[in-house]
Amino acid sequence: MLIFGLFMASDTFAQDILIFSSSHSNTEESILTNKNGTLVVEISAFARITKIKVNGKNQVFRKKQRSTLKIPYNLKEGENEFEVAVETKEGSDSKEFVLVYEPSSGKKKQRRNTKAYQVVTIASLQQLDNVGNAPTDKKSGNKLTITVNPTYNYSLSKSSQLQVQGVFLRDKFLDTALADYEISFNQISLEWVKMKTKKSGGMSFGLGYNDITNKSAGFITGENQIETDLFLNGRYGLKFGKDIALDINGKITQIDASNETAGDNDADGLLYAFDLHYKQPFGDFNLGAKGFYDMADTKGKYQAYDRSGVEVTLGYPLMKKLMITGNYLQKKTVYIESEPDQPKESSTLTDYGLKGIYSFSKNNNLFGIAQYTNSSQDSNIQEKVFKSSAYSLSAVYIF
Numbered sequence: 001m002l003i004f005g006l007f008m009a010s011d012t013f014a015q016d017i018l019i020f021s022s023s024h025s026n027t028e029e030s031i032l033t034n035k036n037g038t039l040v041v042e043i044s045a046f047a048r049i050t051k052i053k054v055n056g057k058n059q060v061f062r063k064k065q066r067s068t069l070k071i072p073y074n075l076k077e078g079e080n081e082f083e084v085a086v087e088t089k090e091g092s093d094s095k096e097f098v099l100v101y102e103p104s105s106g107k108k109k110q111r112r113n114t115k116a117y118q119v120v121t122i123a124s125l126q127q128l129d130n131v132g133n134a135p136t137d138k139k140s141g142n143k144l145t146i147t148v149n150p151t152y153n154y155s156l157s158k159s160s161q162l163q164v165q166g167v168f169l170r171d172k173f174l175d176t177a178l179a180d181y182e183i184s185f186n187q188i189s190l191e192w193v194k195m196k197t198k199k200s201g202g203m204s205f206g207l208g209y210n211d212i213t214n215k216s217a218g219f220i221t222g223e224n225q226i227e228t229d230l231f232l233n234g235r236y237g238l239k240f241g242k243d244i245a246l247d248i249n250g251k252i253t254q255i256d257a258s259n260e261t262a263g264d265n266d267a268d269g270l271l272y273a274f275d276l277h278y279k280q281p282f283g284d285f286n287l288g289a290k291g292f293y294d295m296a297d298t299k300g301k302y303q304a305y306d307r308s309g310v311e312v313t314l315g316y317p318l319m320k321k322l323m324i325t326g327n328y329l330q331k332k333t334v335y336i337e338s339e340p341d342q343p344k345e346s347s348t349l350t351d352y353g354l355k356g357i358y359s360f361s362k363n364n365n366l367f368g369i370a371q372y373t374n375s376s377q378d379s380n381i382q383e384k385v386f387k388s389s390a391y392s393l394s395a396v397y398i399f
Contacts, residue, residue: 201237269298
């Protein structure tokens with residue numbers, strides 16, 4: 001859930017107007033040895049888009065909050081500038097892309113420079129009223145979380161790319177007595193991505209590695225190994241009409257839980273995860289709905305479980321630079337077998353929350369986030385029943 005949360009957050013950091021290319025460099029000149037091609041530009045905005053111009057010429061598009069431009073070009077030798085200007089009912093912005101045509105003159109052609117590097121950094125201060133989700137004798141605490149998410153994209157063609165991504169997260173409680181609840185999380189992944197088009201939702205396949213420890217020692221690493229994972233994941237996107245999108249996601253994780261328990265309580269094994277994610281705008285509102293199913297096939301029969309649930313999100317641009325999002329989540333976990341003389345566990349977790357995202361910078365790379373989350377779990381095992389809430393303030397900077 002942590003990584004899904006991060007990936008979802010990166011899509012939710014909606015800016016006033018975001019303009020970027022999925023085919024060429026966003027941070028430097030693109031060096032090309034072919035004079036003909038297509039510049040693909042993605043545009044996303046809080047408010048409904050009213051006008052798009054490329055080098056002063058109006059473009060035909062559907063008037064909504066997202067649009068994809070495919071700009072064919074026939075380059076002259078040297079620098080070629082493409083200025084994409086966007087207007088919404090709340091404001092305007094523009095971005096320039098520079099394509100440099102360097103003929104190969106009979107020499108071996110070099111692959112065009114379509115590499116892009118981005119780093120998302122998040123610093124969060126969170127107040128929790130029930131650290132560890134205890135049924136009684138609750139412990140409250142404040143913690144600082146630092147997350148760094150570097151991404152490197154290497155273009156393979158006009159419609160596909162390789163993406164190398166890392167996620168590095170560190171917790172630190174202000175009260176050292178709560179150090180056992182600190183998490184250090186490292187993930188590295190490699191993914192092949194086929195871009196979305198007007199008719200297709202795209203697809204991706206990838207693999208990766210997780211390393212999870214606790215007791216973050218000076219934000220460098222954790223002291224105690226909790227788990228290491230290898231995973232394979234895939235996504236297939238569908239589009240229905242102009243605005244409706246459906247993503248089908250699957251993931252298989254090989255879990256190596258570093259604990260001393262074995263036999264019927266051995267948590268090592270395979271975790272199969274599957275979800276459907278539906279997205280559709282309703283006027284200025286953005287609706288998202290996800291249904292998911294997980295199955296843990298562990299070595300220990302008392303650790304195997306099935307989990308299913310739904311999550312609904314609704315976003316609305318309250319003002320020019322402020323996006324408000326509400327969410328509701330419910331998931332049910334049922335263990336396959338129970339220990340002797342114990343009931344078979346069946347627990348239902350319910351979360352709801354509210355989040356505000358505000359863009360501070362004109363360059364759309366600095367955000368502030370305020371969030372409230374309320375969680376409660378009902379269970380036939382008394383030790384698994386809990387209620388908790390959390391408040392957090394976060395700063396996000398994108399390099």
